[in-house]
Amino acid sequence: MLKLAVIPGAICGGCDVALASVGEKLLDVLKYYEIVYWPIAIDRKLSDLEAVEEIDALIYMGGVSTSEEYELARKLSSKSRVKVALGTCSVYGGIPGLNSLSSPLEVYKVNMGKSDHWIQGDSLGLPQLIPYMAYTDVVEPDILAPGCPPSGKVLDQLLEQLIEYAVKGEIEHKPILLGDPESLCNKCPRNPKTTKIKMPGIYRLHEVELDDKKCFLEQGILCMGPATRNICDHSCIKTNYPCTGCGGPLEWGGDSGVSMISSIGSILLVDSEKSLLEPGLTREIDKLRDYIGTFYRYTLRKSMLYKLRELKKGGLK
Amino acid sequence: MSWRPRIIAFFCKWCAGSAAETAGVMRLRYDPNIVPIIVPCTGRIDPQLVVSAFLNGADGVLIGGCHTPNDCHYSSGNFKAFKRVYMLRKMLAEVGVEPERVRLEWISATEAPKLVRVVNEFVEEVRRLGPMGGSRA
Amino acid sequence: MSEYRLYRVLDPVTLVEGVARVVIVTGDRDIRAVYQIMEFRGFEKLAIGRKMEELPRIMSAICGVCSWSHHLASGKAIDVVFGRRPTPRSTLVRKLVNYIQVLDSHLLHFAFIGLPDVTLWGEMQRDISKLLAKNPGLVEAALKTRSLFKVLEKKLVGKIQHGGFVVPGGVTRGFNRDEIAEAEKILGEISDLTMKLHEFFKDRVVYSGLLRKLAERGEFDLKAYNLGLVSGGDLELYDGALRLIDSKGRVVAEIADNSKYSDLIGEATVPWNYATLPYYKQAGFKLFSEESTILVGPLARINVSSRVRGEKASLEYGELVEYAGGKPISNLLYAHWARLVEIIHCIEMMREIMDKPELYEGGLVNITGSPVERGIGVLEAPRGILIHDYTGNGELIATSARVITPTTINNMAINTNLTKVSGRLVEEIRSKGEPSRETIAIMESMIRAYDPCNSCATHVLRINGHSQPVSFTLMVVSEEGEVLWWG
Ligand code: SF4
Ligand code: SF4
Ligand code: SF4
Ligand code: FES
Numbered sequence: 001m002l003k004l005a006v007i008p009g010a011i012c013g014g015c016d017v018a019l020a021s022v023g024e025k026l027l028d029v030l031k032y033y034e035i036v037y038w039p040i041a042i043d044r045k046l047s048d049l050e051a052v053e054e055i056d057a058l059i060y061m062g063g064v065s066t067s068e069e070y071e072l073a074r075k076l077s078s079k080s081r082v083k084v085a086l087g088t089c090s091v092y093g094g095i096p097g098l099n100s101l102s103s104p105l106e107v108y109k110v111n112m113g114k115s116d117h118w119i120q121g122d123s124l125g126l127p128q129l130i131p132y133m134a135y136t137d138v139v140e141p142d143i144l145a146p147g148c149p150p151s152g153k154v155l156d157q158l159l160e161q162l163i164e165y166a167v168k169g170e171i172e173h174k175p176i177l178l179g180d181p182e183s184l185c186n187k188c189p190r191n192p193k194t195t196k197i198k199m200p201g202i203y204r205l206h207e208v209e210l211d212d213k214k215c216f217l218e219q220g221i222l223c224m225g226p227a228t229r230n231i232c233d234h235s236c237i238k239t240n241y242p243c244t245g246c247g248g249p250l251e252w253g254g255d256s257g258v259s260m261i262s263s264i265g266s267i268l269l270v271d272s273e274k275s276l277l278e279p280g281l282t283r284e285i286d287k288l289r290d291y292i293g294t295f296y297r298y299t300l301r302k303s304m305l306y307k308l309r310e311l312k313k314g315g316l317k
Numbered sequence: 318m319s320w321r322p323r324i325i326a327f328f329c330k331w332c333a334g335s336a337a338e339t340a341g342v343m344r345l346r347y348d349p350n351i352v353p354i355i356v357p358c359t360g361r362i363d364p365q366l367v368v369s370a371f372l373n374g375a376d377g378v379l380i381g382g383c384h385t386p387n388d389c390h391y392s393s394g395n396f397k398a399f400k401r402v403y404m405l406r407k408m409l410a411e412v413g414v415e416p417e418r419v420r421l422e423w424i425s426a427t428e429a430p431k432l433v434r435v436v437n438e439f440v441e442e443v444r445r446l447g448p449m450g451g452s453r454a
Numbered sequence: 455m456s457e458y459r460l461y462r463v464l465d466p467v468t469l470v471e472g473v474a475r476v477v478i479v480t481g482d483r484d485i486r487a488v489y490q491i492m493e494f495r496g497f498e499k500l501a502i503g504r505k506m507e508e509l510p511r512i513m514s515a516i517c518g519v520c521s522w523s524h525h526l527a528s529g530k531a532i533d534v535v536f537g538r539r540p541t542p543r544s545t546l547v548r549k550l551v552n553y554i555q556v557l558d559s560h561l562l563h564f565a566f567i568g569l570p571d572v573t574l575w576g577e578m579q580r581d582i583s584k585l586l587a588k589n590p591g592l593v594e595a596a597l598k599t600r601s602l603f604k605v606l607e608k609k610l611v612g613k614i615q616h617g618g619f620v621v622p623g624g625v626t627r628g629f630n631r632d633e634i635a636e637a638e639k640i641l642g643e644i645s646d647l648t649m650k651l652h653e654f655f656k657d658r659v660v661y662s663g664l665l666r667k668l669a670e671r672g673e674f675d676l677k678a679y680n681l682g683l684v685s686g687g688d689l690e691l692y693d694g695a696l697r698l699i700d701s702k703g704r705v706v707a708e709i710a711d712n713s714k715y716s717d718l719i720g721e722a723t724v725p726w727n728y729a730t731l732p733y734y735k736q737a738g739f740k741l742f743s744e745e746s747t748i749l750v751g752p753l754a755r756i757n758v759s760s761r762v763r764g765e766k767a768s769l770e771y772g773e774l775v776e777y778a779g780g781k782p783i784s785n786l787l788y789a790h791w792a793r794l795v796e797i798i799h800c801i802e803m804m805r806e807i808m809d810k811p812e813l814y815e816g817g818l819v820n821i822t823g824s825p826v827e828r829g830i831g832v833l834e835a836p837r838g839i840l841i842h843d844y845t846g847n848g849e850l851i852a853t854s855a856r857v858i859t860p861t862t863i864n865n866m867a868i869n870t871n872l873t874k875v876s877g878r879l880v881e882e883i884r885s886k887g888e889p890s891r892e893t894i895a896i897m898e899s900m901i902r903a904y905d906p907c908n909s910c911a912t913h914v915l916r917i918n919g920h921s922q923p924v925s926f927t928l929m930v931v932s933e934e935g936e937v938l939w940w941g
């Protein structure tokens with residue numbers, strides 16, 4: 001039997017619940033693996049896991065936010081053969097990664113700033129906050145399973161990979177980014193297909209009554225579809241909510257934000273550029289607010305923009 | 318004191334690119350810190366290229382293309398570039414990078430003097446902003 | 455500062471969502487157990503600068519266990535910010551989803567944590583695997599509800615967690631009759647399975663007298679303020695007045711305007727916890743004192759409301775109150791039964807909504823209204839009062855956010871409750887070298903009764919492990935850091 005460990009880092013619980021809900025497929029995996037640690041599912045303590053000399057497959061969920069999480073992620077990864085980053089927090093930093101532009105202290109101050117009462121004293125061993133990281137900033141995983149939380153499709157692919165590893169003893173073409181290697185637009189039921197998508201302007205989500213058939217971009221509503229990997233078969237779009245990009249970029253190493261502005265550049269008001277001219281286009285683009293929260297909602301921590309910012313601060317060579 | 322700004326310039330081959338050539342022929346001098354890269358059309362410049370330039374050591378990126386509305390050889394590549402650069406600059410500002418490090422100018426094949434002026438101005442601007450990475454020595 | 459020693463116990467607390475541990479502090483005058491929440495993600499900071507209409511999808515990532523509660527509370531806050539009254543149809547859609555959320559979460563806790571914890575009283579390992587060995591049919595029923603919820607949630611809300619459908623003034627999609635017909639069928643199955651769990655609980659825990667016997671123990675008692683939503687005095691989960699009662703059951707405050715929540719709740723920051731300690735503001739902050747502690751959640755809701763709607767639920771409610779000897783019920787172990795009352799209530803209310811023609815007719819969103827600066831959304835999440843409070847600028851970009859989750863509110867209650875056993879725990883360690891099984895069991899049961907969701911409290915803080923049956927890790931460390939005992 002191979003050994004499988006599932007570790008929760010800084011998570012919301014969503015990935016944990018998603019993995020626990022896959023059902024029968026999990027039973028297939030259990031033909032090859034014994035779960036040596038997974039707090040949500042089995043009664044094993046961290047000390048048991050520390051006693052295990054080698055872990056065959058390690059699944060890490062969530063980001064890394066404290067000194068204790070960091071140590072744990074490092075220590076366990078170093079004795080694991082196959083490392084899996086599960087969920088967008090783990091792969092790209094996820095939504096908490098939006099705080100990566102501020103120091104932990106600044107974040108802490110804002111969060112606690114609304115208190116009515118402050119007490120001084122000892123921290124009683126409370127773990128220290130460190131600058132927030134994705135799991136992929138700590139180690140280079142072999143399998144990346146994006147999604148907030150990962151869809152049934154990604155989880156199925158992951159379990160298949162684990163079974164394949166159990167049978168073959170190796171993973172080829174690492175790192176493997178799960179999901180389908182295409183943009184969400186590719187097979188989107190709303191993709192006009194015969195014509196190119198055109199954006200008639202820029203509207204915010206609250207400004208229009210959403211058409212439940214038409215491509216969001218064609219309604220002027222930002223949909224991250226063109227820059228997002230198909231990890232979910234359009235689950236948000238099917239509930240008439242635009243894709244917010246939780247699947248991350250099309251390829252590992254890609255960048256959702258710059259590819260999205262590239263796409264918008266090609267499709268925004270293409271029929272009236274020559275009459276609107278630069279001032280007209282500027283006026284429309286000015287309606288676009290919060291680039292970071294829109295284009296990098298889930299991937300800021302791993303983005304080129306974050307690297308640029310680090311470079312600016314002198315923290316990158 | 319010895320720091321010199323490193324600048325990448327993407328010039329479209331039909332307008333700014335050929336203005337640069339003319340400038341050479343006319344022996345108009347522009348700052349040597351600039352590395353010109355000739356592209357078929359500004360509409361082909363992916364914002365990713367611009368960001369990569371910074372990550373690979375550039376302190377500023379200049380883009381020169383054909384005048385709007387009608388000079389682009391491919392009809393509207395320049396408008397695409399305009400929209401992308403406009404958004405990119407906003408995005409840079411959000412992470413604390415000076416948007417002035419990216420500049421877009423329309424320069425026709427006959428405007429070699431404008432090209433020289435723009436380049437020199439831009440070099441000056443970037444010099445004022447200091448190096449992209451860390452220390453401002 | 456006086457000298458103290460530190461003992462870490464229950465590290466981490468398992469069978470709760472998130473990462474927490476219990477630390478025992480002993481000083482010259484005082485012995486205390488503190489419940490320490492340890493993760494930090496900072497949602498109040500990352501909300502700043504975001505487009506307010508998109509906050510519901512962003513802020514739901516505070517918690518994957520009750521993501522719909524956050525999505526909806528956030529949605530209620532932005533309705534106010536955008537000055538929009540949600541359409542009647544969209545309100546029904548939201549209410550339905552809210553009931554699904556409470557039902558799902560309660561059933562999970564009741565079946566996987568509550569039942570084993572109470573019915574296996576006296577045993578060290580009180581988890582679902584133990585229960586499985588004793589009563590496989592029951593556990594099968596519990597597991598079946600999980601897969602049914604998955605189908606139901608996928609069907610109605612697209613994703614199991616963190617989808618989006620709430621926008622200011624409404625929702626992006628409604629349900630059609632076919633979808634609801636299917637959902638109703640699934641709900642019927644869930645309801646049947648629930649009956650099995652219900653009977654088992656009543657038999658083994660209530661009629662056997664076990665619950666009364668356990669409830670006689672003083673440790674589980676909490677004579678605190680109780681806070682919950684009521685609508686016309688009825689138990690309410692989505693939209694109502696905040697009612698606060700004191701430990702004698704007297705109504706101290708009832709505010710229809712939820713935006714005045716800060717008249718009732720203050721927050722204290724302590725250096726040993728990443729979650730704040732909310733307290734009853736008028737009483738002032740008194741650390742670990744019942745006099746300033748507020749309880750929220752199923753038991754508090756039962757305590758504050760005069761009635762529970764739904765034929766079966768109201769009967770169950772009556773039976774609970776009678777058995778417990780009247781209200782307010784101050785013994786935390788009754789929270790399990792309170793959850794059961796609400797499970798039944800949710801099923802009945804969902805059926806009621808599904809039968810309403812308004813669920814299928816009318817507009818899904820109201821896009822008119824004049825925006826205001828600040829919006830506050832309050833609702834009852836499975837674990838109690840949840841508050842999202844946002845301020846924005848003229849461009850509807852968030853400039854500040856405050857989120858108070860039920861587990862954060864109960865942080866003080868848990869800590870206050872724990873104080874009642876910590877003295878005994880330390881005595882035992884000193885005299886016998888280790889705590890008695892009974893003391894550990896009491897602490898575990900105490901914390902589990904709260905069903906703390908530390909990811910929620912962990913928008914500031916997180917606790918490791920999860921909402922499923924595992925036992926606690928307990929460790930006692932000397933002041934020199936030597937491990938005295940662990941198990
Ligand atoms: S990826 Fe999403 S679901 Fe998973 S832990 Fe992060 S926020 Fe939660
Ligand atoms: S932009 Fe969105 S809605 Fe349009 S085709 Fe792409 S994924 Fe579909
Ligand atoms: S549609 Fe987009 S946001 Fe929604 S699950 Fe898929 S990738 Fe994530
Ligand atoms: S050809 Fe010069 S910008 Fe398009």
